[in-house]
Amino acid sequence: xxxxxxxxxxxxxxxxxxxxxxxxxxxxxxxxxxxxxxxxxxxxxxxxxxxxxxxxxxxxxxxxxxxxxxxxxxxxxxxxxxxxxxxxxxxxxxxxxxxxxxxxxxxxxxxxxxxxxxxxxxxxxxxxxxxxxxxxxxxxxxxxxxxxxxxxxxxxxxxxxxxxxxxxxxxxxxxxxxxxxxxxxxxxxxxxxxxxxxxxxxxxxxxxxxxxxxxxxxxxxxxxxxxxxxxxxxxxxxxxxxxxxxxxxxxxxxxxxxxxxxxxxxxxxxxxxxxxxxxxxxxxxxxxxxxxxxxxxxxxxxxxxxxxxxxxxxxxxxxxxxxxxxxxxxxxxxxxxxxxxxxxxxxxxxxxxxxxxxxxxxxxxxxxxxxxxxxxxxxxxxxxxxxxxxxxxxxxxxxxxxxxxxxxxxxxxxxxxxxxxxxxxxxxxxxxxxxxxxxxxx
Amino acid sequence: xxxxxxxxxxxxxxxxxxxxxxxxxxxxxxxxxxxxxxxxxxxxxxxxxxxxxxxxxxxxxxxxxxxxxxxxxxxxxxxxxxxxxxxxxxxxxxxxxxxxxxxxxxxxxxxxxxxxxxxxxxxxxxxxxxxxxxxxxxxxxxxxxxxxxxxxxxxxxxxxxxxxxxxxxxxxxxxxxxxxxx
Numbered sequence: 001x002x003x004x005x006x007x008x009x010x011x012x013x014x015x016x017x018x019x020x021x022x023x024x025x026x027x028x029x030x031x032x033x034x035x036x037x038x039x040x041x042x043x044x045x046x047x048x049x050x051x052x053x054x055x056x057x058x059x060x061x062x063x064x065x066x067x068x069x070x071x072x073x074x075x076x077x078x079x080x081x082x083x084x085x086x087x088x089x090x091x092x093x094x095x096x097x098x099x100x101x102x103x104x105x106x107x108x109x110x111x112x113x114x115x116x117x118x119x120x121x122x123x124x125x126x127x128x129x130x131x132x133x134x135x136x137x138x139x140x141x142x143x144x145x146x147x148x149x150x151x152x153x154x155x156x157x158x159x160x161x162x163x164x165x166x167x168x169x170x171x172x173x174x175x176x177x178x179x180x181x182x183x184x185x186x187x188x189x190x191x192x193x194x195x196x197x198x199x200x201x202x203x204x205x206x207x208x209x210x211x212x213x214x215x216x217x218x219x220x221x222x223x224x225x226x227x228x229x230x231x232x233x234x235x236x237x238x239x240x241x242x243x244x245x246x247x248x249x250x251x252x253x254x255x256x257x258x259x260x261x262x263x264x265x266x267x268x269x270x271x272x273x274x275x276x277x278x279x280x281x282x283x284x285x286x287x288x289x290x291x292x293x294x295x296x297x298x299x300x301x302x303x304x305x306x307x308x309x310x311x312x313x314x315x316x317x318x319x320x321x322x323x324x325x326x327x328x329x330x331x332x333x334x335x336x337x338x339x340x341x342x343x344x345x346x347x348x349x350x351x352x353x354x355x356x357x358x359x360x361x362x363x364x365x366x367x368x369x370x371x372x373x374x375x376x377x378x379x380x381x382x383x384x385x386x387x388x389x390x391x392x393x394x395x396x397x398x399x400x401x402x403x404x405x406x407x408x409x410x411x412x413x414x415x416x417x418x419x420x421x422x423x424x425x426x427x428x429x430x431x432x433x434x435x436x437x438x439x440x441x442x
Numbered sequence: 443x444x445x446x447x448x449x450x451x452x453x454x455x456x457x458x459x460x461x462x463x464x465x466x467x468x469x470x471x472x473x474x475x476x477x478x479x480x481x482x483x484x485x486x487x488x489x490x491x492x493x494x495x496x497x498x499x500x501x502x503x504x505x506x507x508x509x510x511x512x513x514x515x516x517x518x519x520x521x522x523x524x525x526x527x528x529x530x531x532x533x534x535x536x537x538x539x540x541x542x543x544x545x546x547x548x549x550x551x552x553x554x555x556x557x558x559x560x561x562x563x564x565x566x567x568x569x570x571x572x573x574x575x576x577x578x579x580x581x582x583x584x585x586x587x588x589x590x591x592x593x594x595x596x597x598x599x600x601x602x603x604x605x606x607x608x609x610x611x612x613x614x615x616x617x618x619x620x621x622x623x624x
Contacts, residue, residue, distance in 0.1 A: 184602050210600035212564055231553070232595045233568070254572055254596060257565040270565060276576035276594060278569035299569040315566055322566055346563035360563050367562065387607065389563055405607065434564065 030190060031179060031427035033198030033412070039422045040076035045107055045164060047072060048081040052112040053091040056122060059114055060146065064124060064153040068110065071157035071171040071197065075399075076421030078164075081106060093127050093136055102131050110160060122146050124153070128160050138163050150199065170394040171196060174438040175401060176214040176223055177412060181430040191225055193240065196394075196437070198425050204238060216438045217260040224248070224258035224267060235269060237285075248285075254278055257302050261309050268293075268303035268312055280314055282329060293327060294335070300325075302347050306354055306374075313338070313348040313357065313374075322346040324359055326374075338376060347390065350374065351397040356417065358382075358391035358400050369402050369415060382419040392437045393417075401425075403433045508550070508622035514539035519603075520578060522616040524559070527573040529581060537578060540620055541585030548588055554578050555619045556596040557603070559612035564598055571596030578618045593623070 049069040072078040085104060090096045090111050101109050112126030121143055128138035140159055144152035151172055158169030179190045191205040191214060205211060209228040216223055224237045234250035235258045249255045253272035260267055267283045280293040280303045294300035298318035305312060309329070316325050319337065323345050327335035339345035344362035351358070354374065361370045361379060366386025370379045385404040392401050397417060404413045406424065410431035414423045425432070509515060520533045529537060544550055556571035575594035582592060604614040 183605055187601070210597060212598075212600055228595075228597065228600070232593075253594065254568055256568050270569070272569070272572055274589070274594070276572045276579070276596075278572065299566065299573070301569050302563065302565045315563065317566075322563070344562065346566050362562070387561065408607065 030192055030201050030203050031181075031429045031432070033194060033201065033425045033427055033432070035074055035198050035423055035425050037074060037076050037421070037423050039420070040079075041420050044077055044079040046079050046081070046105055047108040047110065047160075047164075048086065048101055048104070048106040049110045050086065050089050050091070050112075051083065052114055052124070052126070054114045056114045056116045059122065059149055062149050062153070064114060064149065064156070065110070065112065067150060067153035067197075068157045068160070071154060071169075072161065074197065074423060075161065075169075076416065076423065077161075093129060096129060098129075098131050098134060106131055108137075108164065112156070116146075117143070120145055122149055122152070124149075124156055126156055128163060150195070154195070154197075167398050168396045170396045170399065170437075170440075173395060173440060174220075175412075175435055176216065176438065177432050177435040178211050178214065179427060179430055179432050180410075191223075193223075193438075204240070204243065212434055213257055214434060214436045215258050215260060216436055217264045218262050218439050219264060220439045220441055222260070222264070224260060226256050226258065235267070237267070248283065259304050261305050262307055263309055268305065270301040270303070280312065282312075291329075291331075293329065293331070304349050306350055307352060308354065313350060315346040315348065324348045324357065338374070339372070339379070340376075341379060342370075345370075349391050349393055349400075351393050351417070352395055353397055356393075356397070358393060360389050360391065369400060371400075371417060371419075380419065382415045382417075383413070383422070385413075388413075390434050392435055394437045395440045399437075401435045401437050403435060508624075509552075509620075510539050510543035512539065515543060518620045520574075520618045520620070521613065522574055522618070524561075524612070524616065525570075527570065527577045529577055537581045538585065541582045541587055544582060544591055545586035548591065549624075551591050551593065551623050552582075553593045553595060553621045553623050555621065556594065557601060557615055557617050557619070558599050559615045560599045560602065560607065561612070562599075564600070567598035568596050568600075569598075571598045574616075574618050578620070 049065045052065045069080040073080045087100050091113050092111060096109060109129050109131055110126060112124055114122060114124055116122055124142045126140060127136050129136050138159060142152045142155050154172035157171040161169035173196045174193055175196055176193050179192055181188045189207045189211045190203050191211045192201055192203050194201040207227060207229050212226045214223055214225045222237050222239055224235060226233050226235055233255045235248040235255045236245050237248055238245045248267060249269055251271055252274040253276055254270055257270040258267050265285060267285060269281050269283055270278050271281050272278045277297060278299045278301045279295060280300050282291045282293055293312060296318055298316050300314055300316045302315040303312045311326055311328055313324060313326050315322050321343055323337055324339040325335040325337050342361045342363060345359050347360045349358045356371055357374050358369060358371050360367055367388055368381050369383040369388050369391045370381045372379045387405040388402055390403045399414050399416050401412060401414050404411055410433050412425040412432050412435045514536050517536045554575040556575035558567040558570050575596055579592050579594055602615045604611040
């Protein structure tokens with residue numbers, strides 16, 4: 001695309017471009033993700049998740065209890081029980097022989113039953129019991145459409161997790177990420193969405209040219225990203241449900257680092273124009289009004305919003321090397337530097353409660369994910385890889401997903417916000433990178 | 443435990459496309475790139491199609507007959523030091539050769555594609571790659587090349603020339619590639 005074409009596109013008329021892209025090919029068109037824990041807490045809670053009663057043809061063969069157990073174990077805070085060690089498989093509280101379960105060193109037990117209310121509604125009834133006290137801590141019914149039973153299982157895990165840890169679960173959420181297959185110069189890029197456990201993978205964009213920086217809107221309806229499909233960077237937003245795409249910015253130079261404001265009305269962007277100096281702007285999606293946020297010869301990029309929508313955190317090398325800064329969106333005051341003590345700090349993300357920053361730092365052993373209070377203070381280095389990058393908070397603030405390299409393979413990983421629990425999400429082929437954790441669906 | 447719910451995914455994808463009312467199309471256009479319906483007639487795979495598949499490597503004339511010939515002119519890749527966007531002394535004459543050719547042929551256009559190695563944050567690397575393209579661009583402008591003859595793009599770390607996480611791969615990835623586009 002030549003310069004005059006880019007200048008024409010400067011008008012930013014939103015255009016409906018091609019709809020959801022279907023990969024027409026035999027076999028798996030994307031790599032599977034598998035999740036495993038590399039480090040859990042030392043005081044994990046022991047919980048037995050007994051297979052639920054399933055006499056329901058509409059459940060599609062899904063083992064709900066297995067999904068619940070996998071979610072809880074994957075958090076690193078629970079130790080589940082092997083089914084082959086279960087002496088009985090009660091499905092209601094009255095059938096639980098507590099002594100047997102306590103003898104097997106369980107602190108808690110979950111029992112449940114699936115039933116069909118109608119053609120369009122399944123229910124999962126379950127109870128969580130404290131084996132030491134005998135108290136039923138939870139007795140709940142989760143209702144779902146048959147096609148969403150897996151999602152219902154994740155909601156069961158959320159409820160158990162919240163009851164026992166005090167933190168809302170994020171098992172029923174989704175992630176987005178980029179996958180790259182093939183060797184240079186013939187790489188193939190995909191933008192994918194998946195459940196947070198790596199299941200239900202869906203390709204939403206496919207290209208011979210790079211895709212990067214996926215970002216969700218707070219309502220989960222839209223994903224913004226950068227695509228190089230026209231031999232230059234451009235920012236698009238795409239409606240998740242329908243695949244409808246809109247070109248947001250294809251100005252000369254850099255179009256990058258999109259971030260939705262919490263109210264979904266604005267997009268923070270990095271633009272450079274033809275002179276190539278990266279600065280941060282805010283685009284009003286309805287009016288197309290562009291507001292410049294930074295104006296200096298340094299690189300300013302990777303903006304992210306505070307939860308109240310009033311401030312932007314970003315990366316700038318105005319001090320010589322990349323560091324984290326914060327500035328008010330309204331303008332009128334200088335940006336304030338927030339990172340100190342490391343020669344390189346970049347790619348900030350704010351926790352949902354607005355109190356913590358996740359960022360990438362470089363020290364003598366490489367690039368790691370770190371966290372610090374937004375108000376300043378000591379950096380806590382959370383990860384130990386040498387090429388860790390792209391942190392993104394789960395919507396409960398308890399975990400951070402990020403990209404890493406392990407034995408030469410690019411993988412995704414998760415670390416708990418306190419650094420205690422780590423997991424890996426590996427693709428069975430190719431590289432995965434640039435993860436973003438989606439919002440709660442409600 | 444790893445379950446591939448391929449069937450479920452395919453079903454939901456087909457259902458979605460039915461909802462959108464459009465016929466689902468296979469992905470590929472001319473260079474395997476996603477089909478975009480408008481672009482005001484400006485093809486993406488078409489013109490410039492010569493540049494979409496092949497990529498410059500050291501010393502090759504990937505753009506065919508376009509651009510300056512000779513030893514300097516046939517070199518289309520400029521390499522850079524870590525965290526640096528200055529043109530190294532050994533490449534000054536190469537850039538000058540391209541500058542002379544372009545100044546003498548004002549109808550000819552180039553696209554400068556900047557890249558970094560994989561270390562560090564992706565979007566920051568996009569900006570670093572652009573800095574490298576801009577350095578080459580400014581050197582060309584100083585030789586009388588017109589602004590309208592030069593386009594720049596940065597791929598940051600997204601399109602390495604050489605896969606790998608060692609210093610050799612890194613040194614081959616910190617580069618600006620010069621593509622003649624008409």
